[in-house]
Amino acid sequence: MALMITDECINCDVCEPECPNEAISMGEEIYVIDPAKCTECVGHFGEPQCVQVCPVECIPVDPAHVESQEVLWTKYRRLVGVTS
Incomplete structure (x- = not known):
């Protein structure tokens, strides 16, 4: 599952630097999470x-991007360049 940031976000800037996959960025009004990069920190933490x-x-699971642990591990390996 990827995570998402809801409109309760106060733009405090603490989440973006914590993301090991650089999946969090500033959107038009609040921070957003790129579901293609979010592994819920699987592989890192x-x-x-x-x-x-x-x-x-304000960061729940994104119901539009439900993924198994196996899929998150596959995504992590792709993001860090592990081929096996």
């Missing part, structure tokens, strides 16, 4: 780092 640091708890 045990828990999504953006969720851990968000002071307003």
Whole structure:
């Protein structure tokens, strides 16, 4: 599953630097998460780092991008350039 940032975001800037996949960027009004890059920190950390640091708890699972752990691991390997 990819994560998403809801409109409760206060643009506090703490999530973007925490993302190891550089999936978080500033959108038109609030930060957004690129689902093609979001692995929920699989391969990097045990828990999504953006969720851990968000002071307003506005980063839930994106129901439009439900993915299994296996898919997240595959995405992680692709993002970091692991071919096996």
